[in-house]
Amino acid sequence: MANETTTKNDSTNVSFGKFKVGGYAYAAPVGTALPTDSESALDPAFQLIGYLSEAGITNTTDTDTAEVKDANGTTVMKVISSYAESYKFVLIEFLRKAAAQMRYGNDAVTGKDKSMVIKHQMPDDTPVSLVFEIVATGNVKDRAVIGSATRSEFGDRQMHSSDVLGYDLTVNANDMGDGVTSIEYIGIPKG
Template sequence: MAANVNSAYVTAGKPKVGGAIFRAPLGTAVPTDAKTALDKAFKSLGYISDDGVKNENKIDTDDVKAWGGNTVASLLKEKTDKFEMTLIEALNVEVLKTVFGSSNVTGTLADKVTIKSNSAEAEDGIYVVETVLKGGYLKRLVIPVGQISDVGEVEYKDDAVIGYEITITAKPDGTENTHYEYIEKA
């Protein structure tokens, strides 16, 4: 029997020109396709490092064994859905608001930016990752309820750009989905 394979289905993702990572406050219209323009409430988080975006969509189960050793069931114990990326536009006020929380960042680059670092949790938001795939396809990842759950070390040195390595934990929305993926021909 011949294998049903097709190399045209093999693809790679590149960032969409003009921005690939966006954030908006909860309550903003959540995108439901890959092509419709984003609501004006979505703000670009600019360039990310060449490591791209990593998605850990992981399930953890407990196996139930019957007498004799056969596994007869795998019970869901935990499901996590996390996205990791490094934001490298360290002068982008929207990046700073994402990392430190909107209420902890004030001002503009034209005047003065003040950042307060404290234990206040950053607000949940809607995150969108826009990617261009091989063959002229667009892919949009939509995280309808995302929370910054981790910020990595920030290095200040003369041979590297300043970057904020963040982890966005995708929480279930009103229909228990943690993220959506839409693929359409451009």
Template sequence: MAANVVAGKPLATGGVLIAALGTVLPTDATTALDEAFKGAGYIGEDGLTETTERSTEKVKAWGGDTVKVLQTDFAVSYQFTFLETLNGDVLRTVYGDANVTTTPATAEAGTLHAVKINGETLPHKTFVFEVKDGEARIRIVVPDGQITEVGEVTYADGEVVGYQVTVEAFVDPTLGANAVKYVDDGKKTA
């Protein structure tokens, strides 16, 4: 049915929100988020890509018949591009909290960010991805996510600077899942 088809547009308030581990998690698609969540601003036009990977191994009996398929690996990750490269929350997420020092704007200079680029492991954070289409809402909650890849950063005329990232979603023992997707079709009863 065509009414069940949804486009993946971000909410007007932002499609990617970030908070520290342990922040109170949402449990549905529409309830207001804890104030600890900070918006990451604009995300690249390719939006958000969810990748689920399962590795399996076939066990064969004598004669070649497959008698069992074992799952040997499972992973969930999300890819997107941060476009707001002057956003302090984005810089701390991409480079690590301890590697970004922010000085508020003064009469002499705007907001200043000093960013250390080093090999330190990036911190685990909580991510929420917000999607809408008309009244329909999808909220994806990653209780424990870590940026595991940052793509090349290009500084060139005619291009915006962006940070293409991959967020690995780790299993949350309380939820028993790497991520939770809440879907509300927006069709309320009278």
């Protein structure tokens, strides 16, 4: 007889994705030890990059397919020929040095929070590691880990009284090995 939980719908598996209170977006140099579960403490090299806008994170995948046709032109097979993944978000702690560095690169930003010099220049394509901490309904932790993220797109920045200042960017999730572009750890915290 089949396990009852696999043959019936379960409303406790439905969830909202809120972010962890106190800090949920972190960046570190590539090569920093990455977390391997949903709850272990992050390596101290991970810096908090601050609040994200209310739009949160958009994770996009891009795939291409190749078709194999027979002599009559009939498609006999379709295979995925390429896969790419990106993450889009807006950092709204405009005055946080780590947020500015995430947008412009470490070497383009000097100073400290609320007192910086930012050199607007060719975007830095040095990859970084990113971790996003999400809490699903029922206090279930959901941690997204991007071992190597490269800045790839930058949104417009408007400066006026009716919009929050922020850094709108998209990062490409690069191959972490074996074709893996990011890892998501979902689990209930211990204790």
